[in-house]
Amino acid sequence: MSKIYKPRSISGFPEWLPEVRALELSWIDHIRKVFESYGFVNIETPAVEEIDVLLSKGETDKEIYVLNRLQADEKDKSDARLALHFDLTVPFARYTTQHFNELTFPFKRYQIQKVWRGERPQEGRFREFYQCDIDIINPESLPVHFDAEIPAVIDEILQGFGIPAYTIYVNNRKILLGYMNGLGLTDNAAMALRILDKRDKIGPEGVKKQLIEDLKLSEEIAEKALALATIKGNDVSVIEKARALGIKNDLFEEGLQELEYVLKSLGGFVGNRLMADLSIVRGFDYYTGTVYETKLNDYPEFGTVSGGGRYEDLAGQYIAKKLPGVGITIGLTRLLDKMVREGIIKPKRPSRTDVLITVFEDAQRAEALSIAAQMRGRGLNVEVFHSTQKFQKQVGYADKKEIPFVWFLPVDGKGHEVKNMKTGEQIAADPATWQPTVEERT
Amino acid sequence: MSKIYKPRSISGFPEWLPEVRALELSWIDHIRKVFESYGFVNIETPAVEEIDVLLSKGETDKEIYVLNRLQADEKDKSDARLALHFDLTVPFARYTTQHFNELTFPFKRYQIQKVWRGERPQEGRFREFYQCDIDIINPESLPVHFDAEIPAVIDEILQGFGIPAYTIYVNNRKILLGYMNGLGLTDNAAMALRILDKRDKIGPEGVKKQLIEDLKLSEEIAEKALALATIKGNDVSVIEKARALGIKNDLFEEGLQELEYVLKSLGGFVGNRLMADLSIVRGFDYYTGTVYETKLNDYPEFGTVSGGGRYEDLAGQYIAKKLPGVGITIGLTRLLDKMVREGIIKPKRPSRTDVLITVFEDAQRAEALSIAAQMRGRGLNVEVFHSTQKFQKQVGYADKKEIPFVWFLPVDGKGHEVKNMKTGEQIAADPATWQPTVEERT
Numbered sequence: 001m002s003k004i005y006k007p008r009s010i011s012g013f014p015e016w017l018p019e020v021r022a023l024e025l026s027w028i029d030h031i032r033k034v035f036e037s038y039g040f041v042n043i044e045t046p047a048v049e050e051i052d053v054l055l056s057k058g059e060t061d062k063e064i065y066v067l068n069r070l071q072a073d074e075k076d077k078s079d080a081r082l083a084l085h086f087d088l089t090v091p092f093a094r095y096t097t098q099h100f101n102e103l104t105f106p107f108k109r110y111q112i113q114k115v116w117r118g119e120r121p122q123e124g125r126f127r128e129f130y131q132c133d134i135d136i137i138n139p140e141s142l143p144v145h146f147d148a149e150i151p152a153v154i155d156e157i158l159q160g161f162g163i164p165a166y167t168i169y170v171n172n173r174k175i176l177l178g179y180m181n182g183l184g185l186t187d188n189a190a191m192a193l194r195i196l197d198k199r200d201k202i203g204p205e206g207v208k209k210q211l212i213e214d215l216k217l218s219e220e221i222a223e224k225a226l227a228l229a230t231i232k233g234n235d236v237s238v239i240e241k242a243r244a245l246g247i248k249n250d251l252f253e254e255g256l257q258e259l260e261y262v263l264k265s266l267g268g269f270v271g272n273r274l275m276a277d278l279s280i281v282r283g284f285d286y287y288t289g290t291v292y293e294t295k296l297n298d299y300p301e302f303g304t305v306s307g308g309g310r311y312e313d314l315a316g317q318y319i320a321k322k323l324p325g326v327g328i329t330i331g332l333t334r335l336l337d338k339m340v341r342e343g344i345i346k347p348k349r350p351s352r353t354d355v356l357i358t359v360f361e362d363a364q365r366a367e368a369l370s371i372a373a374q375m376r377g378r379g380l381n382v383e384v385f386h387s388t389q390k391f392q393k394q395v396g397y398a399d400k401k402e403i404p405f406v407w408f409l410p411v412d413g414k415g416h417e418v419k420n421m422k423t424g425e426q427i428a429a430d431p432a433t434w435q436p437t438v439e440e441r442t
Numbered sequence: 443m444s445k446i447y448k449p450r451s452i453s454g455f456p457e458w459l460p461e462v463r464a465l466e467l468s469w470i471d472h473i474r475k476v477f478e479s480y481g482f483v484n485i486e487t488p489a490v491e492e493i494d495v496l497l498s499k500g501e502t503d504k505e506i507y508v509l510n511r512l513q514a515d516e517k518d519k520s521d522a523r524l525a526l527h528f529d530l531t532v533p534f535a536r537y538t539t540q541h542f543n544e545l546t547f548p549f550k551r552y553q554i555q556k557v558w559r560g561e562r563p564q565e566g567r568f569r570e571f572y573q574c575d576i577d578i579i580n581p582e583s584l585p586v587h588f589d590a591e592i593p594a595v596i597d598e599i600l601q602g603f604g605i606p607a608y609t610i611y612v613n614n615r616k617i618l619l620g621y622m623n624g625l626g627l628t629d630n631a632a633m634a635l636r637i638l639d640k641r642d643k644i645g646p647e648g649v650k651k652q653l654i655e656d657l658k659l660s661e662e663i664a665e666k667a668l669a670l671a672t673i674k675g676n677d678v679s680v681i682e683k684a685r686a687l688g689i690k691n692d693l694f695e696e697g698l699q700e701l702e703y704v705l706k707s708l709g710g711f712v713g714n715r716l717m718a719d720l721s722i723v724r725g726f727d728y729y730t731g732t733v734y735e736t737k738l739n740d741y742p743e744f745g746t747v748s749g750g751g752r753y754e755d756l757a758g759q760y761i762a763k764k765l766p767g768v769g770i771t772i773g774l775t776r777l778l779d780k781m782v783r784e785g786i787i788k789p790k791r792p793s794r795t796d797v798l799i800t801v802f803e804d805a806q807r808a809e810a811l812s813i814a815a816q817m818r819g820r821g822l823n824v825e826v827f828h829s830t831q832k833f834q835k836q837v838g839y840a841d842k843k844e845i846p847f848v849w850f851l852p853v854d855g856k857g858h859e860v861k862n863m864k865t866g867e868q869i870a871a872d873p874a875t876w877q878p879t880v881e882e883r884t
Contacts, residue, residue: 052447316446
């Protein structure tokens, strides 16, 4: 073919080299393992939903990709209204209502899939990325025990990644809302929380100013509202400090008790990586209780690694049943991209091959294939070199692919030998029993 | 919210219940394990490609889904020409050319991703489905050893699924083309193969009729063309039978030698599940050597489970380099759907939870959580029941979720006990050391 079309990368759609993809896959495997160790059940939903499903929760600020067939069959309207999902929460809500009678409740589900958003791409913001979600939902009511389980799951996952120090911030919207109510704010309590949420951006003084100007609060009330947001700590002393502010309100008290339960439950597991921070709001209005937000301690500008919370009702727009739940999501792609670009986490070797069997004469190939099959039978990953090229070529292939061992078949009276590519050591070995250690295979 | 939007299933986009998804995931894990055991390297490409990339190979009969943003920013044309990929071969070709200098050759890649085709849905034909592909490519030339490796990989995968008897058919297009050339067909040889390919549909008599009518062949030549297509067998005797037809042609002879090599290499591994069948053509024109086609012996109407072959040039439309290769794909979704619908393969249990720890008093919860953490530490998947509901409720949850063991904390002077849900047996057990067998955990 004479005409060559030179493809370019598509902005916002990340594509990794094999060694970065190997790292990503190892992260996904680890996430799955932790999710499953807590009894979460996997589901996968189609990449597409009906547009009406995506929009049924009302206005969405996510830019949606709509599908059209290139050669549309005018008579077939069956796929006229499809679009790519922009998160996994809406598909999960739709899935739950559609298969309601076939699911076991409390339904602990996990979902690891790509989502698509037609946003303008910029550093750390992608148009296609992995989300890793867990949620627990139950008809009518859901015990607070699950609120305490989620940070334990997230902590175990992040510990396994080997990323730099992070903090899992936890708060409870009932504390915030009840406190505002106790201060006399009712209709404008939600607005006050939205202003409080800008604390990182505009500072405490900025928040105070907006509370006074936008909500017509007195300076005293504005300062009291801010006082709550300054409370943070690793243990239940935060509960005492909040109570010491002297607000009497049932919702406030309920929130404090829930937060106290979460902190007490988790203290032993997560230690000082868990921080109660009464300034945490979380953007979405639909959170109603516990909220979570995880940040890297030394990369504040990176934003949230993982966020979530408790909600009153998952799927009221699709089903006449109340489904309270609690859930969290990990933004895998952003985190991986950041860690690799910063050189903090090294990519893995591109293949999982443990050993390359070299072949220097065609007559050896049958033996090489037979040994390879034998080794695979005991769980090893084995390649047989594809030609009888010279030593340098074959070892060079293992080197480039970072294969940790190279095997030599018997020659000139010598028996089988295996070379450790890292140490350079070459020793006699029995193909029927040779086994590298787990560490050597990583 | 008062307005309820009742979602429906979207035709052609399969969605499984958790227990079928668990089966699918176990298949994908098995496929990965086998691919990796042969040294294949994973890549993942975006769901989308530029439309120009998808169409650059010329006409495509796959209906393509084009993306449009719902709230398109008129000034931003960066994503104006994107569409969902309809297979993994085109993205692989594009990937290889784009990252050419960073890859190690021979490049053995595997890719397990969903693809989308806007075809009219019908039984066994989906609009969204998983493809599982391997290919090996190398600049300029690629040894025939790899042609022999691929059926070994496919056989190991299919053996692990536990599906009913199947046959991996293998042929070589050089045999077919060389034979036709030897019969005097040159310009119309490709057309003759296309007619031969309809053998299953129109029968040998139909093929003969078309060869005579459409290509103006004599009855004698048409019969000779058909004679080749009747040769099949499990061993190299097929090579002798083909030579006995008396055609002298270099390409024919080259094909026979390649097929003989594949059969000899694989004989020991795949046994009578491998069948040389000189009638196999494989639709795509771009195959130039070995071709593969796997079918279920008792479900001929189901068609191809897995197909592939050798090609001269992967990516001539994107790069001025010759990249010969050999590859195969497994149509995972179709096969899984068929096996589950026919009741041949049973879904798995929805979760991987090994044991449910019951809690009948709030005071026990801390101990339950601590034991759960201890058990997870040694690799078990553990749930703690979320409330102190009565015995029936808690055991009922384990039963519905098919959790194989239920744990009872010490009570009334009795120690820890664990109940095997399958046998009903309940015995004393030590939470620090208790370990179910691999079989009990499956």
